Amino acid sequence: MTETFYQVMRRQGITRRSYLKFCSLTAASLGLAPSFAPTIAHALETKPRTPVLWLHGLECTCCTESFIRSAHPLAKDVILSMISLDYDDTIMAAAGHQAEAALEQVMKEYKGNYILAVEGNPPLGEDGMFCMPGGRPFADKLKHVAKDAMAVIAWGSCASWGCVQAAKPNPTTAVPINKVITDKPIIKVPGCPPIAEVMTAVVTYVATFGKIPELDRQGRPKMFYSQRIHDKCYRRPHFDAGQFVEQWDDEGAKAGYCLYKMGCKGPTTYNACSTTRWNEGVSFPIASGHGCIGCSEDGFWDKGSFYDRLSNITQFGVEANADQIGLVGAGVTGAAVVAHAAVSAIQRASNRNKTQADRTQADRTQADSANKVEH
């Protein structure tokens, strides 16, 4: 039980050299300088595997499915060697009484030293019985396990924000877990689902350093959620050059132009998709021809259609200056660049000229909440 991560790895036939390489890669994947590798190595050599209790509320299990897609580290190695996944109803061998006993045992044996990971969220309607594992409200189970946890991780947009079941009119009164767990910091790892390697990086960070990563105001790890998809999108040069997909499967689509006019939410979505990419870096939504739907953002279901064009791009904060500078340059350098979407979008936002189709959209009940979306 007191065995360290390093001992586990050594016992499993991993050489010291491979082990140190792993530590360097871990440091790199966490966005840390190479000088952090020895810190990681030392931590792993002196700590037993941290128990993780993974609870499921109202959810679709996409977070677990994403987690097992992790390529570095492999989900297998996370589960067998890095953490001790002592409760997760999706994969655990035990069921019923034996499963619940495992939960209680770990909470007692590792009081204050286990991580609570939550996938999905608690509904508050019908006294919480819209989700009733063990014949009791999930919200109660969540509070019970949270009480003695060292840290709490909110997997995905359900646990972080509410996600699809909390979209209007939220029939079950599903709430993010921070409405139920109020006395502990919560690491929010949003996305529907989050990227696999982001998930495993967050878990290994906590297990390695024994502390939670630096979080932004909304509780998200800065290392993965501090920049917009748009900021590092490989199609960004086409946005800047005014080259857009105008229709599905047109010449612009075939050439990999910017999907902004097809409703891409990359400019307002904070996530690592355009850098870390998905499924071992194979692709991400924009690279496969569909705009970002903004799935890691709070309330993304209620911000208008996924195909509505974002209009108010002056909200971009510090970059508004850069854009404005760019616009001045565009005006000077040639008429072709005046067609730049940024220009037309800003004009649209200020003129509020609506086409017939736009008016139809404005009739939507969600319109009031979608003030950042063109209607």
Added chain:
Amino acid sequence: MTVIETQGFKLDNGGRRIVVDPVTRIEGHLRVEVNLDDKNVIRNAVSTGTMWRGLEVILKGRDPRDAWAFVERICGVCTGTHALVSVRAVEDALKIQIPDNANIIRNLMHSTLYAHDHLVHFYHLHALDWVDVVSALGADPKKTSELAQSISNWPMSSPGYFRDLQSRLKKFVDSGQLGPFRNGYWGHPAYKLPPEANLMAVAHYLEALDFQKEIVKIQTIFGGKNPHPNWLVGGVPCSINLEGIGAVGAINMERLNMVSKIIDDTIAFIDNVYVPDLLAIASFYKDWGAIGGGLSSTNLLSYGEFPDIANDQSDKSLLMPRGAIIGGDLKTIHAVDLKDPSQIQEFVNHSWYKYGDETKGLHPFDGVTEPNFVLGAGTKGKKTAIDQIDESAKYSWIKSPRFKGHAMEVGPLARYVIGYAKGMPEFKEPVDMVLKKLDVPTGALFSTLGRTAARGLEASWAAHKMRYFFDKLMANLKAGNFATANIDSWEPRTWPATAQGAGYCEAPRGALGHWIKIKDTRIDNYQCVVPTTWNAGPRDTKNQIGAYEAALMNTPMAKPDEPLEILRTLHSFDPCLACATHVISPQGEEITRVTVR
């Protein structure tokens, strides 16, 4: 104590009551209670869906082109299957024809899901019901190697490989931190595999965990991510560019090569690891060819899937068969029409919903869904602490769908039996091969073992179909056909004021249907009837039991406190409860005709 006779079963709720909650290694939340007689044989079974979300209510008033993304989040395990059915429903309503390439790419993405989902189910959700991890510690690596090499030419089979793995496993177990294997049923008398077979299976459990993430990359290439890839009404969002400027921003030769390689690897893994393991393990559990049959020898339903011809869902086009078998009559395959109000109906007299007249069932188009969370007088515990369900009253968040009044089983076994009964060689020949190899009678098909075997055969079928679809796509590209989307009806201003349609498929777990009504370019009504609703649903007005409850009946349990046998049969269906559970609207909402999941 009461005794109810239905469908040839005698339900007796006397004797000892066992509660299993949570049922683990499934998607979502499920509770099961059974009554045992004095010989520990199950004489009554109660299946309760214990979660409910509300997606259909949430869809009301939204853009029909967005619906796929909402319903895709019904399930992250069978990811994409609800999205596929959603875009089909919208296209049916708006009469949109999709390009041939889009149909092929959708088929490729869906067959990819089949291969992935079945593989993960077998190894990571089902295998621990048959494989004793701790027993593997006592295996002889050399004999394990001989066993592995006798059933397959899979290269990772040397004595050294198994010795290393065993050593890793031993050290893991010795650490005392057993993780997901904690409190498992190790040493349970119902485990029958020799240590060598257990060690081989544990090795493949881990190999499959590594490999499954490769299969889904096909969905990532065409849909941008997995789980939850992107779809598009009118086609697929990815363009194809093999020649021109910017080809690196679209589906190009490098992408296609990656797809092709993954297909080869998938076929190799399923045919050289999954199927041989399935047969090897099954050979030690032939008695399960007579357990857990439930409704499978009588009532089976399939909507059919994989249209080989774009925009054609007729029998001629469907590669996986459509039809229904009723009363065990394999000679008569009944036609299935999702729009016929007399065929599919849902009942709620045992579900936590309210109908004006609960003696009748309603077709999804005319359905009413109103929450009514009331517990029967025989419930033990209280509203927020239920110790025992009273199944004589309402007892599940799942409705009871019926086909022409009959409870039906859906899923791989249903598809294989229907394909077999129709005499389709792709389905008949593999079944005959398995029966012969295991030396069991045809009747063994209708069982827990048969259900698990059919899923394995289907994984192989799907993997080879991936190759077939890929080759079809390449043939189109050679012929200069690159279109992937039809945008004629993309703009809502081109739509009629009202429209309605149905989309359906065979999802990995069985028959899946979505119904949509569009009014003034917005969703007026959206409904889903999903596979696990068919299988896991509670009783109906005639006290007919659903597939789960039927399959658990008459199963002997070796150690009732460690409910391994219950898990075996439930897992043979691959339960998906987030799919099955209905959605209800808040009070005051107009909820007629909304069936919630």
